[in-house]
Amino acid sequence: MKKIFAVALGVLTAIGGFVDIGDLVTNAVVGARFGMSLVWVVLVGVVGICLFAQMSGRVAAVSGRATFEIIRERLGPRIGGANLVASFFVTVLTLTAEIGGIALALELASSVERRLWIPFAGLAVWLVLWRVKFSVLENVTGLLGLTLVVFAVALFQLGPDWGELVDQAVRPTVPQGEGVPTYWYYAVALFGAAMTPYEVFFFSSGAREEKWTAKDVSQSRLNVLVGFPLGGLLSVAIAGCAAVVFLPREVDVTSLSQITLPVAMAGGKLLLALAILGIVAATFGAALETALSTGYTLAQFLGWSWGKYRRPAEATRFHTAMLVAVVVGTLVLLTNVDPIAVTEYSVVFSAIALPLTYLPILVVANDREYMGEHVNGRTTNALGLVYLVIIVVASLAAIPLMIATGAGG
Amino acid sequence: MLLSDLLDAPVRDSDGRALGYVVDVRLVLDGPLDGVLAAPRLHGLLVSPRTGTSFLGYERTDENSPALLARWLRHRHRGTFLVLWSDVVRPDHAPGPRDDEQAVTLRGGYHRWDPALPRP
Numbered sequence: 101m102k103k104i105f106a107v108a109l110g111v112l113t114a115i116g117g118f119v120d121i122g123d124l125v126t127n128a129v130v131g132a133r134f135g136m137s138l139v140w141v142v143l144v145g146v147v148g149i150c151l152f153a154q155m156s157g158r159v160a161a162v163s164g165r166a167t168f169e170i171i172r173e174r175l176g177p178r179i180g181g182a183n184l185v186a187s188f189f190v191t192v193l194t195l196t197a198e199i200g201g202i203a204l205a206l207e208l209a210s211s212v213e214r215r216l217w218i219p220f221a222g223l224a225v226w227l228v229l230w231r232v233k234f235s236v237l238e239n240v241t242g243l244l245g246l247t248l249v250v251f252a253v254a255l256f257q258l259g260p261d262w263g264e265l266v267d268q269a270v271r272p273t274v275p276q277g278e279g280v281p282t283y284w285y286y287a288v289a290l291f292g293a294a295m296t297p298y299e300v301f302f303f304s305s306g307a308r309e310e311k312w313t314a315k316d317v318s319q320s321r322l323n324v325l326v327g328f329p330l331g332g333l334l335s336v337a338i339a340g341c342a343a344v345v346f347l348p349r350e351v352d353v354t355s356l357s358q359i360t361l362p363v364a365m366a367g368g369k370l371l372l373a374l375a376i377l378g379i380v381a382a383t384f385g386a387a388l389e390t391a392l393s394t395g396y397t398l399a400q401f402l403g404w405s406w407g408k409y410r411r412p413a414e415a416t417r418f419h420t421a422m423l424v425a426v427v428v429g430t431l432v433l434l435t436n437v438d439p440i441a442v443t444e445y446s447v448v449f450s451a452i453a454l455p456l457t458y459l460p461i462l463v464v465a466n467d468r469e470y471m472g473e474h475v476n477g478r479t480t481n482a483l484g485l486v487y488l489v490i491i492v493v494a495s496l497a498a499i500p501l502m503i504a505t506g507a508g509g
Numbered sequence: 510m511l512l513s514d515l516l517d518a519p520v521r522d523s524d525g526r527a528l529g530y531v532v533d534v535r536l537v538l539d540g541p542l543d544g545v546l547a548a549p550r551l552h553g554l555l556v557s558p559r560t561g562t563s564f565l566g567y568e569r570t571d572e573n574s575p576a577l578l579a580r581w582l583r584h585r586h587r588g589t590f591l592v593l594w595s596d597v598v599r600p601d602h603a604p605g606p607r608d609d610e611q612a613v614t615l616r617g618g619y620h621r622w623d624p625a626l627p628r629p
Binding site: 467485 | 512513570576577578
């Protein structure tokens with residue numbers, strides 16, 4: 101019974117933890133502009149993150165090495181260092197977006213200016229990082245994040261023309277009035293939103309926090325292979341809501357209130373309240389994960405002691421790094437940048453930085469000296485190589501597309 | 510001397526011919542106990558003829574998967590060899606012009622060892 105509970109908890113938190121501000125914003129923006137015609141990218145991204153998370157979790161469980169320890173070891177100090185700078189930058193950018201997301205959601209719930217919420221959100225994130233146990237923070241935010249399922253409920257309540265939605269999804273075309281480069285720019289953004297690098301830093305370091313061993317590999321595989329695709333369905337539901345409400349009216353999504361509008365239209369105040377709760381939980385959970393990831397990456401690269409399982413006094417530099425990252429993110433938001441814009445950039449930069457972490461993990465997952473019998477099988481490797489190509493192409497295409505389209509114009 | 514003085518440094522033989530770049534160093538743990546581990550000793554340098562980029566560990570073992578990746582990296586690093594540290598003329602003893610300071614020079618009659626590690 102206890103085991104079933106553990107499995108269920110793992111799967112549920114994987115679903116609730118899948119969606120973050122990047123998925124929310126990008127899916128809604130894309131749904132409003134392109135309907136369901138980019139759903140295939142979510143599918144590609146979800147399979148990719150399953151593959152990547154499953155490999156890095158297995159490497160961490162079996163070899164006891166988290167992602168950045170491996171990057172440091174395989175790439176050496178110079179390329180590894182460049183890798184650290186890029187990954188750290190993207191993670192802090194994502195953290196900034198998540199804290200902004202918390203503030204936007206609280207603004208929506210309270211009608212109090214988001215700029216007043218930002219310092220509070222930053223402080224709350226830091227306090228939880230400082231005081232709350234790893235398993236508690238992961239499970240609570242993951243389970244509360246499940247309330248985002250109201251987007252799926254709302255989609256049914258809106259009573260869309262399902263044939264039309266499915267048609268957009270299976271026969272994707274670039275809608276009139278949108279350029280082909282813009283379509284592909286958003287394809288890269290959506291891919292980056294599904295496959296953000298921090299998820300992997302967090303996942304592999306979390307395996308160490310929870311002291312996984314080779315015995316836990318099958319449990320972690322189940323969490324990922326069931327939880328992430330169901331989380332991906334939530335992403336699709338968010339895009340679907342936007343496609344039903346905004347696409348016919350030719351309205352662009354530029355704010356969080358617009359993202360939740362379909363939910364309010366379909367289910368009124370109660371459903372809206374649940375959606376806001378889900379968004380707060382999802383962004384708060386992701387803010388914790390990204391903040392932890394900044395500490396993990398730095399500490400693992402530089403050989404500091406790290407982990408929530410150590411008391412802060414035993415991992416001072418790790419905790420200081422997280423504090424600094426949270427403060428930087430909060431200060432950036434206080435300059436009055438739009439958190440939605442920060443989010444849109446963060447997902448594209450995620451796609452750009454992805455090959456840097458993906459390649460070393462793919463290589464080490466094949467190393468028998470580290471992995472023993474738990475090396476990648478043939479199928480995983482075949483898929484792994486296909487995704488290496490996809491990830492590199494998306495990364496190389498991102499900046500030219502960004503310039504050509506004026507960041508999505 | 511720091512590790513970063515060696516990594517990426519060009520390697521020459523005693524006649525000044527370019528042999529490649531240092532891509533890694535190999536340490537042996539056989540010194541006196543230093544805490545819980547034996548103190549490491551520098552055993553040798555891995556020299557790759559064409560590129561100073563990472564070999565991602567494929568030089569250590571006969572690991573061959575994922576096949577395309579392994580083949581590509583092996584091809585880029587074909588001819589990689591191990592030279593013992595005793596075959597290296599210490600950079601501070603190396604003769605030659607000052608702009609050559611960064612280069613690693615090998616003794617005449619140095620031996621090219623296989624970079625693979627024996628399986629335990």
